[in-house]
Amino acid sequence: MKKLPIIALICIAAAVIIFMSAADDMSTYATFAQAESSQTTVRVAGELAKDKPIEYNPEKNPNFFSFYVRDAEGQEEKVVLLAAKPQDFEMSEQIVVTGEMKDGQFLANDMLMKCPSKYKDEEVFIKGNS
Numbered sequence: 711m712k713k714l715p716i717i718a719l720i721c722i723a724a725a726v727i728i729f730m731s732a733a734d735d736m737s738t739y740a741t742f743a744q745a746e747s748s749q750t751t752v753r754v755a756g757e758l759a760k761d762k763p764i765e766y767n768p769e770k771n772p773n774f775f776s777f778y779v780r781d782a783e784g785q786e787e788k789v790v791l792l793a794a795k796p797q798d799f800e801m802s803e804q805i806v807v808t809g810e811m812k813d814g815q816f817l818a819n820d821m822l823m824k825c826p827s828k829y830k831d832e833e834v835f836i837k838g839n840s
Contacts, residue, residue, distance in 0.1 A: 738753075739753050739754060739755040739782070739806070740752040740753060740754055741754065741781045741782060741783050741785060742754060742781050742783075742785045742786075742787045742811070742816065743783065743785060745810065745811045745816060746811045748810070748811075749810075750810070751808060751809060751810055751819065752808070752809075752810065753806055753807070753808045754779065754781055754806070754807050754808075754816065755781070755782065755804060755805070755806045756779040756780050756781040756782065756804070756805060756807075757779065757780050757803070757804055757805065758777060758778070758779060758780075758799075758800065758802060758805055759777075759778035759779060759780045759786050760800070762777070762778035762786065763777075763778075764776070764777045764795075764799075764800070765777070766794075766795040768794070768795075772794055773792050773793055773794065774790070774792060775790070775791045775792075775793060775794065775795045776788060776789065776790045776791070776815075777789055777791075777799075779805055779807060779816070787811075787815065787816050788814075788815040788816065789807050789809075789815070789816045789818050790815055790816070790817050790818065791807070791818040791821055793821075796821075796823060798825070799823065801825070802823040802824060802825060803824045803825070804823070804824040805821060805822070805823055805824075806821070806822040806823075806824075807820070807821050807822075808820040808821070808822075
């Protein structure tokens with residue numbers, strides 16, 4: 711067999727593998743209700759429920775941070791992120807948490823914050839330790 715068809719097949723196989731791995735990152739946002747019924751990791755977009763408590767005590771455990779998020783349907787759930795509290799967290803306009811529901815709370819692996827308009831179009835990405 712000639713070299714050109716072999717190289718073409720390798721390129722096509724590589725493109726398929728890249729596309730399949732990128733498809734996981736292009737998932738749509740779920741709600742907390744959908745997260746409860748899902749057995750997989752989901753992304754939930756919402757806003758910080760500023761009237762609910764934010765728990766972060768770096769002296770006790772610097773890698774435990776909990777807060778409440780209100781999703782697009784208005785459902786509020788407690789979110790636990792095993793990472794430090796980001797600076798200016800309370801000022802975020804939108805929060806996207808990635809994880810799963812467990813024991814009545816959302817355990818987040820990752821968190822993406824849309825910063826206030828003074829930092830227009832900047833986003834802060836936080837990776838948890840789980």
